[in-house]
Amino acid sequence: MVSEALNDHNFPEAATITAPEPAPAPEPDRRSWLSRHTIDVRPLRHAAFRRMFIGQAVSFFGVQFTAVAVPVQMFALTKSSAWVGYLGIAGLVPLLIFALWGGAVADAFDRRLVLLCSSLLMWVSTLGLLAQGLLDVGSPVLLLVLVAVQSVAFAVSSPARWSIVPRIIPTAEIAAANTLNTTLSGLAMVGGPLGAGLLIAHFPLVTAYAVDAALFTVTLWAALRLPPVPPERTERTTGALADVLFGLRYLATTPVLLLSFAIDIAAMVFAMPRALFPQAAVERFGGMSAVGWLFSAIAIGAVIAGLTSGWIGRVRRQGTALIAAVVVWGLSVAAAGLAHSLWLAVLLLAVGGAADLVSSVYRQSILQVYAPDELRGRMQGVFTAVVVGGPRLGDLRSGLMAQGFGLTVTWAGGGLAAAVVAVALAVAFPALRRYAMK
Template structure:
C-alpha cells in the first residue's frame, strides 16, 4: 500500500507517492549511476552490483549516517562487554539470557509509545532526548565497571534503561530517513545503514575482544561513551522535523492503538514481522557465544570473532548489494533469505573449528542483511508519513525484541539441552517456520515492489 496525495492509503497497493520535502524536490530525478547499462565492461558490472551510495549526496542524511556509524561501532564494545561481564560474574548462560528479558520488557512498552511520540513531535528533538538517555545509561555501565560493583542485578537495570532509550531513538531515527532522501533512494539508504551497522558489528566486537583480554571491563564502556558523542553531534545538526500531519485531539495511547489498527489491516507487514520474530527468536545463538568460546573454541579471545561473524557476512552482502533494489518480488526474497539464515546458523552449531563456525555464521549474516533491507523498505514505503513513527515503533519492538527473546530461549535451553542441540535445533526450526508461514499465508509471497 502507499499514500496518495490526500494522505489516505490506497487499497489496491498501487497508490500515488507522497510529495517530497521542498529541499529535495529538485533532486527527485530518476535513479542514475547505480544500475549501469553494462556498456563499459567491468565498470558496468560494478555499477550494477556495488553498493548504491547516492543517498550520501544529501548532507543531512550524510551527517546522520556518520554519527550512527561511529556510535554504533562504540556500542559494540558495550554489547560484548555486558554478556561477558555477566558470564564472568555468574558462570551461567541463563543469566546471560536474562539480559534479553531486561532489554525486552522496556522495549515492548516504550517502542510503540516512542513511535507515537515521533509522529506527534519534532523528530529531531525526540532523537536528541532519547540519545541523551542512552548516553547516560552507558556512563552508568562505565561507573559500575570502574568501581567494581560486581552486581548482576545492577547490570540488568542498566541494560533496561538503555533499552528504554533505544526503544524511542530507533523508530525515530528510521522515520527520519524518508524525510531526508527521495523515495526511490530509500532502499539504498537502508542498505547503507545496515551495511554501516554491520561494519561496526565486525570491527566493534573484535576491538572489544582485544580490550577485554587486556584491560578492565570499564575500558570497553568508556570507548562506547566517548564515541557516542558523535551521534549527539549528528542529531544536533539535523534540520527541524515537525510532523506533516497530526491530529491533536488524540492521546498518545490513542495514537498507539490507531497505529496497531492500521497494522492489523496490512497482512504483508504482519507476516514480515512474524518471519523476523521466527528468525531471531528461534535461530539467533548470541547468548551461547560466551559459553561456546570458553567450552569449544579455546577461551574468551574467540568471543570477539563469534560476535563479529554474522556481521562479516552482512558487510560482504551490503558491499555487493546493488541488485537488491532491482528485485520486485521482495516478499519471496525476504522468506528465502530467512530460510538461508536458519540453515547457515544450524550448520555453524555443528562446527568445532572456530573458523568454520565464523564462515557459516557469515553466510547467515549475508542472508540476514537481505531480509532486513526488504523488511525495512517494505515498511517505509507502505505506510504514510504520519504513521511511519508508529510503524517503526512496532518494527523496533520486533527487530530488537526478537533477538532478546532469542537470547532468553537460547540461554534457558542450553541449561537443559546443552550447547549443540540448542544452537542447531533453533536454526532448523526458524527455516521450517518461515516456509510454513509463506505457504499458509499468500500475502507475503505475492508482494512486489511498486
C-alpha cells in the same frame, strides 16, 4: 500512496540515459557494471542523511563494545548462560513498552527533538555502566537495570531515527539508504566485537564501556545538526495510548507488514545464538579469545553482502526474497551449531549474516514505502520491538535451553526451527510472498 510517492520521483537518472557513444573505450561499461553490483551510495548526496549516517556509524561501533562487555561481565560474575539470557528479558520488557509509545511520540512531535532526547538518555546509561565498572560493584542485578534503561532509550530513539529517513531522501533511494545503514552497522559489528575482544583480553573490562561512552558523543552531534522534522499533517496526535492503539489496529489490517514482522520474530527467537557465544568460546573454541570472532561473524557476512548489494534495489518480488533470506539464515545458523572448528563456525555464521542483511533491508524498505507518513513512527516502533525484541527473546530461549539440552541441540535445533517456521508461514499466509514493488 505508494504509486503517488513513486510518481513524485520519476527516477531522473533513468531519464538521462542515452545511446552509447561509438568510441571503443570500455570504461563506461565497467562503470555501469560496478554501479549495478556494488553498494549504491546516492543517498549520501543528501547532507541531512549523511550527518545521521556518520553519527550512527561511529556510535554503533562503540555500542558493540558494550554489547560484548555486558554479557562477558555477566558470565564472569555468575558463571551461568542463564544469567546472560536474563539480559535479554531486561532489554525486552522496556523495549516492548517504550518502542510502541516512542513510535507514537515520533508521529506527534519533531522527530529530531525526540531523537536527541532519547540519545541523551542512552548516553547517560552508558556512563552508568562505566561507573559500576570503575567502582567494581559486581552486581548482576545492577547490570540488568542498566541494560533496561539503555533499552528504553533505544526503543524511543529508533522509531524517530528510521522514520526520519523517508523525509530527507527521495523514495527511489530508500532501499539504498537502508542498505548503507545496515552495511555500516555490519562493519561496526565486525570491528566493534573484535576490538572489544582484544581490549578485554589485554585491559580491564571497564575500558570497553569508556570507548562506547566517548564515541556515542558523535550521535549527539549528528542529532543536533539535523534539520527540524515536524509532523507533516496539520492535525497532530499527542503520543497517547489511543494513538498507539490506532497504529496497532492499522497493523492488524495490513497482512504484508504483519507477516514481515512475524517471520522476523521466528528467525530471531529460534535462531539467534548470541547468548551461547561465551559458553561456546569456553567449551568448544579454546577460551574467551574466540568470543570476539563469534560476535563478529554474522556482521562479517552482512558487510560482504552489503558491499555487493547493487542488485538489492532491482528485485521486484521483495516479499519472496525476504522469505528466502530468512530460510538461508536459519539453515546457516543450524549448520554453525554443529561446527567444532572456530573458523567453520565463523564462515557459516557469516553466510547467515549475509542473508540477514538482505531480509533486513527488505523489511525496512517495505515498511517505509507501505506505511503513510503519519503512521511511520508507530510502525517503526513496532519494527523496533520486533527487530530488537526478537533477538532478546532469542537470548532468553537459548540461555535457558542450554541449561537442559546442551549447547549443540540448543544452537542447531533453533536454526532449523527458524527455517521451518518461515516456510510454514509463507505457505499458510501468501500475502507477503506475493508482495512486489511497483
